[in-house]
Amino acid sequence: MDAIVEAALKKWPNVPHCHGWLALDARGDWYMRDERIQAAGPFPLVKGSRVTHEKLRQFIERNYAADESGCWFFQNGPQRVYLQLEAAPWVFRLDAGLLGDGLVHTHTGLSCPVDASWLDEQDRLFLSTPLGLGLVHSMDMDWAAQAVELGLWAPMPLTHTELLQRYCVVLQPMVKA
Template identity: 70%
Template sequence: MDDIVKAALKKWPNVPACHGWLALDARGDWYMRDERIQAAGPFPQVKGSRITHDKLKDFIHRNYAADEQGAWFFQNGPQRVYVELEVAPWVWRLQADPAGPVLVCSHTGVPAQFQSAWLDEHGRLFLDTDLGLGVVHTLDMEAAAQAVETGQWQVRDVRFAELPARHAYVLSPQRAQA
């Protein structure tokens, strides 16, 4: 977490949390969801405005974490902005390495260590890592297939609805709060 964020938390410790205004899709893209967008429908059916500003995305990435209940948030100064998740708290980017295992990195740029692989009924590949559960980015399925074909990863079937409870995360903190 950024030092400026830690200082703001000390200065203003009781700022109410924000729900519904920020979302993360299955490709690792962040979306702002103002009141009009929230009223138009739930995420991901109505996504909102994609965040494209690199410095803002970097700031979100550095201050992205989970609370004790498994709800993910972005600590924006003294305010905790809870994140609506399309499928998981992490989106994995993969890089095939001919000399060793496939390298796994989060959408926030943090390297992760593979632990297990899961395939849901929609054909999405999830990896459990030392950081937690995430979905493999669609552009990286070739590297994932290589890991499976070479025996690096053994894939197990799972129903998508089981993943949040099994891996202790909340898809919609706003709906969980209601």
């Protein structure tokens, strides 16, 4: 977490949390969801505006974390902005160099090893890593197939709901009364 964010938390510790204004899709893209977009429909049916500003995206990625109940958020200074997730909190990218090292990249640029692999009922490939549960990016399925053929991964079937429960992931955090 950025030092400026930690300082803001100390200075203003009681800022209310925010829900519904930021989302992460299955391709690792961040989306801003203002009141108009939220009223137009649920995420991911109505996505909102993709965050394309590089510095803002990097700031979100540096200050991205989960709370103790499995809800993911972006710490925006003193305000915690809870995210809506399309599939998982991480989207993994693959390439030949990383697979040779047994690593994958997150959508935020972190590298990590793979502990287990899973196929859900929609044949989406999920990976378990020390960071938690993530979805393999759809454009990297050729690399994923090579990892399976090489015996690096042996995906086991598990429903998406069971995966979320097993790894304590909440896709749609709710406002607490």
